[in-house]
Amino acid sequence: MTTHTVTISNRDGATFEVDARRPLLDTLREQGVDLPFGCKYGGCITCAAKLKTGTVDQRRQVALNNRQIANGYVILCVARATSDITLDIGVESHDKLYRNPFLDPLKPHELKADIATPKEG
């Protein structure tokens, strides 16, 4: 079994070994990390966390727009670690997850992947 180390920076740097093939939400909760979640299929961002270092495979998520992805958000219910990673978890990590759409519009390349257009220039 391939494992990676997950460091949670806003839980005093606690570390956990996780199975690389399984979603982070499941492997971290099994080890006692109290995490929010909702739909459990990558559609609703309730479980979003912020990836600070390392890489994940979250191809199954359909909730994040490209700006949220650029800001480091990962959907733990479907994301799998592909290296050792460091995360901020919970709503304390959600500072850039929510925006007022009337005051802070998305640029065309910042929309969700299925409707985004490539960044110009």
Next chain:
Amino acid sequence: MDGACCGPGYASPQEAIQAPREKLLYTIAIYTGTGIQKPDYLATVDVDPESPTYSQVIHRLEMPGIGDELHHMGWNACSSCHDDGSMSRKYLILPGVRSNKLHIVDTATDPRAPRLHKVVDGAEIKAKADLSGPHTVHCLGSEIIISFLGDAKGEAPGGYLHLDKEFNIVGRWENSMGDIKFGYDFWYQPRHNVMVSSEWAAPNTFMPGFDLEEVGHLKYGRELHFWDFEKREPIESFYLGEDGLLPLEVKFHHDPDSTHGFCGAALSTNVIHWWKDSDDAWKWEKIIDVENEMHPEWPIPLPGVMSAILISMDDKYLYLNNWLHGDMRQYDISDPHNPKLTGQVFMGGLLGKAPIVNGVEVAGGPQMFQLSLDGRRLYVTTSLFSTWDNQFYPEIREKGGVMVMIDCDPENGGMKINEDFIVDFGKEPNGPSRCHESRYPGGDCTSDIWL
């Protein structure tokens, strides 16, 4: 409560208006998306002014797990089976929009302290009916139908789940979704064999929050659909265009003979009225258009965002909210083609017109509301949906939701905030929660349909 002679509810809307005053109110309160790792719950609110615990939460029924996002709810039975003595209005069905679970709650054994009767598993609904994102619950006789906004993968248009009276999954209710692109709310009028359904968006679109840009990419609805209710298939759709962006709540007149109905288009902030004309064709028109307002500090005009509408039991008044502007309005719709504004109050909202109500700082704006059967008391809550709250009213995390009561004058029109009533969900024992839809034990102004 329910009539003495037979089944649940009332023989007619006129009889419902004469029912005793409500003493208890159930409202859902959520922790999903708030940062508090507790289950959502059903709160019992004491609304009996003679009671020592008036205007307080007197019971909390926690759901079995976290992350449901309770939202709307409905009864196992209503006045549609008033003639069936074997039925009773005993169970309240609480869907979890995100978890896909249906919580069946027994409110009859002890109305003050409802208890969980059964949970229909979300995975079972996905497997048997390919549905997710439950919203509106209606009963018809012993059967229950629930609109779901997505398929098992959260893609539109979803469909309708059919449950039997023991809450077993029968399967899909509809025979066809036709060309319908999205689902949301529905209401039916059996004497005219018609159901009308509206459109929000796919769960994968609305659950993460509101990307305004996706409206232009046609990810949000702008149509109303008329169904042959007995054949269970759509037969006609109205494209509402810019006048009908995000057509959400659908209400027919309570009078079962009437063909008049209404829908609130949330983003356009319009009320759409439909009726069957003398040529037997369904017609629609826009009857209320709430103008955008300038925010004191924003460069762009702000839409009202009319997320709910309600028709009084006597069909005389239509109530609507402007969640972002912060006002509740009452219109006299005695002539449904020509509504007249007869009342308006502010509570919260982004325009800063009523930041404090009865001593409580209001985070959010008027959002869901329930009217007493006699039309005199309107209970209003402030949270829309966790992710959308977090975008427009981030302070609701610390302040929680609030329930306000508005005194309404059904004879002469008019609304006024009741100064003796307020429920501050910011002070809940587990931390600030957010209150949403409310219902009364005996049926209310958004639950019952007459055959």
